[in-house]
Amino acid sequence: MNFARLTIACKNSGCRWRLHASCIEGGPKCQIKKNREEHKCGGTQHLGNKEVSSKWLAETTLEKFKDHPTYTPKELIGDVRREKGVTISYRVAWKAKESAHAQIHGDHVFAYQNLRNYCQNILEANPGSVAHVQETIEGRFLRIFIAYNASINGFMHCRPIIGLDGTHLKGKYLGILLTATTIDAQGALFPIAFGVVIAENDDNWCWFLQSLKDVLQHTDPLTFISDRQKGLVDGVMLVFGNDTSHGYCMRHLSDNFRKAFKSTQLLGMLWKAANATNTQDFDVIIGEIRTLNCNAAEWLMSTADPSHWATCKFSGKRFGHLTSNIAESLNAWLLEARAMPILGMMELIRQKIMSWFYERRVNGETSKARIGLVNGEITHDALVGYAEKFIRESIQRGRLYRILPSTNDVFEIHTPKHVRIVYVDKKICTCGQWQDMGLPCAHAAATILF
Numbered sequence: 001m002n003f004a005r006l007t008i009a010c011k012n013s014g015c016r017w018r019l020h021a022s023c024i025e026g027g028p029k030c031q032i033k034k035n036r037e038e039h040k041c042g043g044t045q046h047l048g049n050k051e052v053s054s055k056w057l058a059e060t061t062l063e064k065f066k067d068h069p070t071y072t073p074k075e076l077i078g079d080v081r082r083e084k085g086v087t088i089s090y091r092v093a094w095k096a097k098e099s100a101h102a103q104i105h106g107d108h109v110f111a112y113q114n115l116r117n118y119c120q121n122i123l124e125a126n127p128g129s130v131a132h133v134q135e136t137i138e139g140r141f142l143r144i145f146i147a148y149n150a151s152i153n154g155f156m157h158c159r160p161i162i163g164l165d166g167t168h169l170k171g172k173y174l175g176i177l178l179t180a181t182t183i184d185a186q187g188a189l190f191p192i193a194f195g196v197v198i199a200e201n202d203d204n205w206c207w208f209l210q211s212l213k214d215v216l217q218h219t220d221p222l223t224f225i226s227d228r229q230k231g232l233v234d235g236v237m238l239v240f241g242n243d244t245s246h247g248y249c250m251r252h253l254s255d256n257f258r259k260a261f262k263s264t265q266l267l268g269m270l271w272k273a274a275n276a277t278n279t280q281d282f283d284v285i286i287g288e289i290r291t292l293n294c295n296a297a298e299w300l301m302s303t304a305d306p307s308h309w310a311t312c313k314f315s316g317k318r319f320g321h322l323t324s325n326i327a328e329s330l331n332a333w334l335l336e337a338r339a340m341p342i343l344g345m346m347e348l349i350r351q352k353i354m355s356w357f358y359e360r361r362v363n364g365e366t367s368k369a370r371i372g373l374v375n376g377e378i379t380h381d382a383l384v385g386y387a388e389k390f391i392r393e394s395i396q397r398g399r400l401y402r403i404l405p406s407t408n409d410v411f412e413i414h415t416p417k418h419v420r421i422v423y424v425d426k427k428i429c430t431c432g433q434w435q436d437m438g439l440p441c442a443h444a445a446a447t448i449l450f
Contacts, residue, residue: 006030052086054095058103065100070335073097098172101340108172111341112141118343119144128152130193130215143204145211146346147193150357152215155192158182159438160220161317162192162212163324164236166200166229170339176200177338177345178208183321184360185384191353192216196342205235213239221245223316225324227252245316248308249324250274256303261296270300274310274322277432282312312432320437390439398446411450413443422447 008019020034057076065071073093080088102108119131128149134142162180169175178195193212197204216222222240226232227249236246250271258267269289276282290297306313311322337345364384383391402414413420413429420443421430428434433441440448 052080052084052088052092054092054099057088057092057096058099061096062100062103065097066104071097101344104344108341111343112173114343115141115144118346119146122146122148130211132211141198143195143197143207144342145193145195145208147212147215148350148353151190151192151353152217154184154190154357155182156217156219158184158190158218159317159319160218161223161225161319161321163321164209164224164226164229164232165324166205167334167338169196169342169345171341171345175342176204177334178205179334180208180212183319186360186386188356188360191349194346194349200229202234205229205232206238209235209239221316223247223318225249225318225321227324245314246308247314247316247318247321248304250309250322251324253304253309257296257300260299261293263293263296266293266296273306276310276312277436278430279312282306282310311436314436317436317438387439390437391445394440394442394445395449397442398444398449401443401446403446403450405450411447413446415443424448 004023006021006023008021010017018034019032021030021032023030057080061071061076061079073090073096076093076096077088077090080086080093115133119133122129122131126149129147130152131144131146133144136142159182162182164178164180166176166178169177176197176199178197178200180192180194182190182192184190193208193215195208195211197208222244223246224236224240224244225247226236233246236244254267254270257270266289269285269292273282273285273289276285286297286300289300307315309322311318334345334349337348340348400415404412404414406412409423409425411422411424413422418431422428422434422443424444424447427444429441429443431441431443434444
């Protein structure tokens with residue numbers, strides 16, 4: 001204790017109640033010397049208490065903010081009311097949260113001032129990574145780009161599809177977090193690169209995409225998927241040119257379609273058209289939409305070229321991904337990080353990527369040993385679980401089909417509903433699924449079995 005004597009008084013100015021105590025030498029104890037009569041006035045007639053400051057709250061709830069990063073001011077207000085019997089304002093609770101986060105993750109101003117050092121530390125500790133920050137002429141933060149070596153090298157072994165998205169930061173200085181994400185062999189999210197910019201516009205997207213292009217080493221043509229945010233469509237074309245394909249997110253297109261025509265029947269037909277794997281089926285469905293509502297068909301064709309959203313019209317490979325969930329799922333996970341100072345956010349992202357990659361490497365080695373053991377040795381062509389499951393299902397369906405060979409390479413597959421042609425050497429089926437997914441469809445599986 002840092003006092004010799006203590007006097008406690010009622011905050012009610014009209015009340016004469018007092019309690020006097022003194023510190024007992026040799027221990028953190030005090031002895032009541034005088035207690036003036038029984039306290040009957042009830043004290044103040046409100047639940048406020050000026051001693052419950054934002055600084056005090058930050059100190060007493062620091063561990064709670066560490067354990068629950070998404071702990072909100074509203075939740076803090078409720079907990080203080082239940083645990084302390086005191087009502088605090090939202091402003092006090094918000095300042096307490098900011099103070100606690102500053103102690104845990106560092107100050108916002110300090111974070112921006114140390115971005116250059118942070119990038120340099122990444123390059124020194126993780127060779128092969130790319131990290132650079134740009135500032136304005138006045139020395140203020142403009143934008144930052146980070147891609148870790150593991151992501152750069154790992155992407156070469158992933159399917160050449162990238163989801164692009166931008167999401168708003170929730171911290172003191174706001175900004176936009178730009179992300180480029182793909183999927184690994186198991187269909188799990190695989191972050192490639194991150195960037196933070198002060199605004200989402202053409203210039204910043206082009207800068208991010210050019211930085212991304214500089215680190216990509218994939219040899220196959222790339223496919224991008226986005227929801228056509230400001231600057232994205234032109235940016236992809238300007239930076240990557242005609243060597244890539246750009247798919248539009250079907251969920252965003254269908255949402256706008258539903259708002260315009262308010263018909264669940266038309267909406268279902270739109271998704272059938274998007275999933276059609278051959279032009280004949282696509283044309284039939286579009287004709288049905290036109291018959292049902294001519295304006296809906298015209299709106300659809302004029303709003304978005306089918307070459308950007310229809311599977312059978314798409315020039316590249318979407319590998320079954322009709323939406324931008326690849327990128328948006330990552331941003332949903334980053335909801336917690338987006339309220340942190342920029343250094344804390346980048347560190348949380350780095351730690352999560354490291355954790356993900358370690359777990360997947362361990363799981364991959366286990367899966368590889370299970371599937372690829374031949375005479376006690378691991379084969380070079382072992383399959384991951386996702387691919388194995390897909391091919392097994394294709395084989396099961398393919399066993400029921402009738403096969404008519406034309407040549408050693410060309411086969412005619414008869415199913416209860418369709419007739420498909422399979423070109424084995426070219427890895428092509430007229431259903432379109434083999435080309436789009438990169439894995440044998442049921443018709444291809446039937447042919448290979450034959």
